[in-house]
Amino acid sequence: MTDSNAILQLRGITRDFKMGAQTVHVLKGIDLDIFKNQYVALMGPSGSGKSTLMNLLGCLDTPTEGTYVLNGSDVSALDDNALAEIRNNEIGFVFQTFNLLPRSTALENVALPLVYAGWGKEERIARASEVLEQVGLGDRMDHKPNQLSGGQRQRVAVARALVNKPALILADEPTGNLDSKTSVEIMKLFDDIQAAGNTVVLVTHEEDIAQHAKRVIRLVDGNIDSDISK
Numbered sequence: 001m002t003d004s005n006a007i008l009q010l011r012g013i014t015r016d017f018k019m020g021a022q023t024v025h026v027l028k029g030i031d032l033d034i035f036k037n038q039y040v041a042l043m044g045p046s047g048s049g050k051s052t053l054m055n056l057l058g059c060l061d062t063p064t065e066g067t068y069v070l071n072g073s074d075v076s077a078l079d080d081n082a083l084a085e086i087r088n089n090e091i092g093f094v095f096q097t098f099n100l101l102p103r104s105t106a107l108e109n110v111a112l113p114l115v116y117a118g119w120g121k122e123e124r125i126a127r128a129s130e131v132l133e134q135v136g137l138g139d140r141m142d143h144k145p146n147q148l149s150g151g152q153r154q155r156v157a158v159a160r161a162l163v164n165k166p167a168l169i170l171a172d173e174p175t176g177n178l179d180s181k182t183s184v185e186i187m188k189l190f191d192d193i194q195a196a197g198n199t200v201v202l203v204t205h206e207e208d209i210a211q212h213a214k215r216v217i218r219l220v221d222g223n224i225d226s227d228i229s230k
Contacts (some may be wrong), residue, residue, distance in 0.1 A: 006033045006069075007167050007199045013076075016050050026052045028222040032065070034168075039194040040201045041210035045208065051172075053219065054203045058091055058170050059083045070221060071167040088116050091170045092161030097197035098153045100145045100160075104125035106132060107141040110159045117164060131159040135189060151182035155165035162198070169193065171202040175209055187212050 015027040026049045034040055044050040055061040056068060059075055064128035068076040100109045133143050134153040144159055145153050154174065161169055175183035191212055194200045210216050215229040
């Protein structure tokens with residue numbers, strides 16, 4: 001595990017779940033390297049293990065066996081508190097359902113990770129404002145989620161993912177709740193984010209969304225079935 005360009009390295013990753021008396025083997029020994037500034041799509045049919053793998057990459061879950069090194073740290077055996085710190089500092093999440101606080105403004109939603117990171121108020125406002133400008137919402141900072149369109153809400157979510165300058169952006173079906181025109185706009189935003197030097201991993205079942213990525217990894221039955229770079 002010495003490749004300095006690898007943002008994340010998985011070795012022998014398995015994930016089992018107990019279902020009553022049975023053990024279900026969801027991931028069956030995943031080896032995977034993802035490198036700085038790569039743009040990766042993770043695909044697979046329902047039940048292939050892609051959501052489980054996404055949760056492991058995002059430190060929302062830990063493997064049954066194997067090692068996961070993220071940005072130089074072995075996170076596979078960390079406790080919940082340490083994982084929460086890694087999630088806040090190293091990973092930016094974008095979810096299909098936006099996950100915004102309804103009573104908070106766009107600016108407050110974007111600044112939230114910086115509160116957890118201990119930033120002062122002035123620095124939080126400055127950084128959150130900067131990222132909202134970056135995603136084209138400089139004129140919507142004081143709007144609450146119910147005053148924004150679906151596409152604007154997802155832009156707020158993208159800004160929140162970027163605000164901590166994380167090592168990795170994880171996007172789970174980021175266009176799943178958007179119409180086709182808005183989906184195109186959001187994917188253009190992800191293209192720009194990756195072009196600016198960010199590492200992006202997106203989980204999708206849509207081929208046209210996956211085509212934005214430069215590398216497509218397909219899971220079948222808990223194993224990597226194909227891994228194709230353009």
